Amino acid sequence: MSPTLPPTQRRPVAATPVAFVRAIALAYARRGLDPQPALLDAGIDPALLTTPHARVTSLPFERLAARAMRELDDEALGWFSRRLPWGSYGMLARASLTAPDLGLALRRWCRHHALLTDDVLLQWREQEQHAELTLIEQRAPGANLPDVAQRATMREFAHVSLLRNVLGLAAWLIDARIVPQQVRLAMAAPAHADVYPLLFGGAPLLWDADATALRLSRAYLREPLRRDDAALRAMLPHAVRLMVRPYHHDRLLTERARAWLRAHPHADTAQLAQALHVSARTLQRQLQTCGTSVQALRDQVRQELATTYLLRTRWPIKRIAAAVGFDNDKSFMRAFRGWTGTSPAAWRERTVRTVGTDAAVKAESNVSSQDG
Numbered sequence: 001m002s003p004t005l006p007p008t009q010r011r012p013v014a015a016t017p018v019a020f021v022r023a024i025a026l027a028y029a030r031r032g033l034d035p036q037p038a039l040l041d042a043g044i045d046p047a048l049l050t051t052p053h054a055r056v057t058s059l060p061f062e063r064l065a066a067r068a069m070r071e072l073d074d075e076a077l078g079w080f081s082r083r084l085p086w087g088s089y090g091m092l093a094r095a096s097l098t099a100p101d102l103g104l105a106l107r108r109w110c111r112h113h114a115l116l117t118d119d120v121l122l123q124w125r126e127q128e129q130h131a132e133l134t135l136i137e138q139r140a141p142g143a144n145l146p147d148v149a150q151r152a153t154m155r156e157f158a159h160v161s162l163l164r165n166v167l168g169l170a171a172w173l174i175d176a177r178i179v180p181q182q183v184r185l186a187m188a189a190p191a192h193a194d195v196y197p198l199l200f201g202g203a204p205l206l207w208d209a210d211a212t213a214l215r216l217s218r219a220y221l222r223e224p225l226r227r228d229d230a231a232l233r234a235m236l237p238h239a240v241r242l243m244v245r246p247y248h249h250d251r252l253l254t255e256r257a258r259a260w261l262r263a264h265p266h267a268d269t270a271q272l273a274q275a276l277h278v279s280a281r282t283l284q285r286q287l288q289t290c291g292t293s294v295q296a297l298r299d300q301v302r303q304e305l306a307t308t309y310l311l312r313t314r315w316p317i318k319r320i321a322a323a324v325g326f327d328n329d330k331s332f333m334r335a336f337r338g339w340t341g342t343s344p345a346a347w348r349e350r351t352v353r354t355v356g357t358d359a360a361v362k363a364e365s366n367v368s369s370q371d372g
């Protein structure tokens with residue numbers, strides 16, 4: 001599994017460990033089938049299975065996983081004591097789709113997952129500040145494999161996939177990237193442990209934990225679902241992509257950044273990043289994948305605030321410049337002309353003349369009180 005790469009990067013990076021490819025090959029072997037045709041069709045050299053530290057890119061792995069699920073008629077790819085026929089996880093997604101918010105959708109997903117298998121139960125617990133998804137093993141994935149290394153490979157792949165399934169679905173349901181607060185893994189760190197920060201958005205990782213678990217901020221759980229049945233039908237044929245590639249559209253990040261900048265127009269990038277609990281570098285990178293930047297958001301917010309103050313107050317330009325985060329009125333006027341093609345005074349005169357003076361008088365006291 002590997003992350004979706006920025007559009008500016010031309011050559012995809014091979015970041016998916018061959019151990020995950022080997023796990024799918026084991027699923028074929030358990031059914032007495034040769035995985036080589038599926039590997040070749042996906043564009044993966046079968047010789048990589050015996051190359052310890054090999055990596056593949058996300059697209060071939062996605063093709064392999066999708067083909068294996070259909071060919072083996074098992075969406076769990078051999079993890080459990082019984083197959084999960086094609087469409088099993090789609091059924092769970094449909095049952096979760098009618099929930100009013102993400103919290104209830106995930107509670108349903110975990111409860112209904114027990115109808116598919118009781119080998120690994122998904123325990124969902126909500127606390128005041130966060131929620132946790134814990135994998136309760138009643139029978140370890142791949143337990144009937146004869147080789148210890150094979151059992152470890154299948155178990156790791158199953159644990160990662162179960163967590164990624166939940167993260168991918170949750171992100172898709174609210175159309176926003178979700179970064180866990182913490183990921184705990186009930187296994188020793190493998191040789192390819194460096195890929196895990198990519199799989200889980202840079203979340204803190206804890207190896208050798210008592211149980212594999214995923215911790216999410218409760219802020220995500222209050223988000224309303226933004227998908228309908230038509231969107232679900234369009235997504236399901238490509239659902240494996242949600243497991244393989246971390247979701248990168250981060251509508252929530254841009255909304256949170258914009259809201260914080262609106263309340264703190266004087267803030268710099270470091271202060272914004274600290275308020276959003278990410279590093280400045282991570283913030284810039286994530287905003288870039290969303291097609292924006294801190295400066296672009298700051299300009300949008302300052303323009304919105306400036307036009308509001310110009311329309312709804314009689315404040316002088318110098319006061320408005322200070323209120324929206326500029327050190328002096330000259331810098332503000334230069335920026336405003338770049339946004340609108342005209343000066344603040346000319347914009348105010350033209351707009352007030354167009355909408356009438358009532359708008360300027362109506363909200364002046366409210367804006368003044370907010371300004372303090």
